[in-house]
Amino acid sequence: MERAVACCAPAGLDRDRLLFNFRVGLTEAISNAILFGNVDDPGKRVRIELRVRPGEVTARVSDEGGGFDPGAVPDPRLPENIAKDSGRGIFLMRALMDEVHFNDAGNAVTLVLRDLPGPSVSLPPPLPDEVDSQPDAAGMPGVERQSGEGEALDGLSREMQLAHDLQMKLLPPIPRVRGVEAAARVVPAESVGGDFYQVLQLPGGRTGVMIGDVSGHGFPAALIMALVMSAAAISAQQGGDPATVLEHLDRAIGDELESTEMYLSLCYCVLSPGMPEVVYANAGHPHAFIVEPSGTTRRLLATDPPMGIGGAPFSDARVKWAPGEDLLLLFTDGLSDTVARRGRKSGEDLVLKTVARNHREPAVEILDRLFEISAQSVPLIPADDRTAVVVRAE
C-alpha cells in the first residue's frame, strides 16, 4: 500500500486526498477482491494496476473470482444491512473516490481520484474549518482548531493531523428543527481523536442527540467514528428506539472495535415535542445530564457498558424532562478533565455549575462559557478532545 501511494506522488494530488481517500479506497478494493472475489483462496491472485497522470490517479484492481453484480450489493446504510460486513467497502469506495466502475464481468474495479478543490470526504456535508460562535444558536456548530498549520510534520503527527481533519469534516451541521435549540462543539486535542456528536431530525418531529468518545486515536479512531456516524444517522431515521439504534451500531462496528482494540462510549437520547421525558440508551458514557432551571442536575446513568466489549443487547431508559425548561447536556471527559482543579478528582462539578449558572442563556452561549473556563484552565491531565452538546427543546 505504501508503495502504491509512493507511486502516485507524481500525480501531484493533494496529500490528504492521496493519503486518506486513495489509501482507504484502494484498501477496500483489495480487501473486496481477496475476500469476495477470490473467496479468500490464497492460490488466487489480485492484480493491481496504477495509472498516474498529472492531477489524476487511476487504480484497477482485478481478481480471479467469478465476478458479481455490484448493483445487487445491498446498501450498507439500510438498517437491515448495517450489521453486514460486505457492501461497506463499496460504499466507502464510492464515498471517497471520484469515480468507481466495475467491469461487466464484475471481477475488476476501477477507481479514479482527481485533484479537485473541496472536501476530501463526501459522506456528510463538510464544515468550514472555523465557525464563529453565532448568537443565532440553532445554526451551525462551532468547530475550533488548536493544531498548528504549515509546519513540516513528521509521519506520525502528519497522520494525526489528517485524522483530525477527517474528524472535523465528518461532524455534521446541526439541523434547524422547529422548537429545538441545539449547540455543539468539538475542540480536538493534539494527540488524541475520536470525539463526535450528532443532532438528528427524526420522523414525527422528534430529535435525536448523540455523543460518542472512541478510545484510541489517529486514522483507526477516525474511521470508527465515520462508520458510527453514517450507520447511526441511517438507523436513527428508521425511527427505532435508542436501544435498537445502539444494537445496529454494535453489530455494524463491534468487530472493527474488537480487532482494533478500541472501544466506544456512546449516549443517544431522543426528545419528542411536548413529551415530559427523554428516552435514551447509554453505552458507558459517564457525562450525560439533564439540568433543571433551578440548577438541579440529573444524570442519565449508563444502561450498558461501552461498545466493543461484547455488550449487546442494549436497553432503553427514561428520565423526566420539562419541555422548554430543562437543558440536555452531554460532554466528554476531555472537557471536565481540563477544568479539574488540584485537590478535585474531576472537573464535572464545575462544568455542571457553569451550565446551571447560565441556564437562561442561548445554548451557544452556554457552550462559550464552558469552553472559556476550559481554555483558561491549566489542565492537570493531558489534553484529550473536548466536546459538549447543549439542547433545549419545547
Next chain:
Amino acid sequence: MSFRERTVGRVTVYDVDGQLIVGNRHELKRMMLEALEGGARRFVIDFSRTGYIDSSGLGVLITLSKEVRAQGGDLRLASLNPDLQRLFELTKLDTFFRICDDLGEALDE
C-alpha cells in the same frame, strides 16, 4: 515512575501511582503484555495510590482484560477509591471487571 510490578505468590501485581491516563497508559500495557508473554496468568492492578483514570486509561484496562482472558488468565482490579469506583459504575464497566475492595481479596484464589 507511574507503575511498579511485583509478584505475590503466583500473582503479578501492579501498583499505579497517581494517574492512569492517555500519557502513560501504553507503559502499563507494555509491562503487562510482557508478563503475559512470559507466562504470567493471574494479574491484579492495585489502585490504592491512584487518583484518576481517564477514558483512554479505561480503554487500556479493557484491552488488557481481554488479552488476559484470551490466554485463560484472570485480571482483577483492587482498591478503587470512591470516585474511581463511581467511574466504573457510571460506565457500567463494573459489570465487565472483577473489582475487589482490597488487595487481600484480589489475591484470594
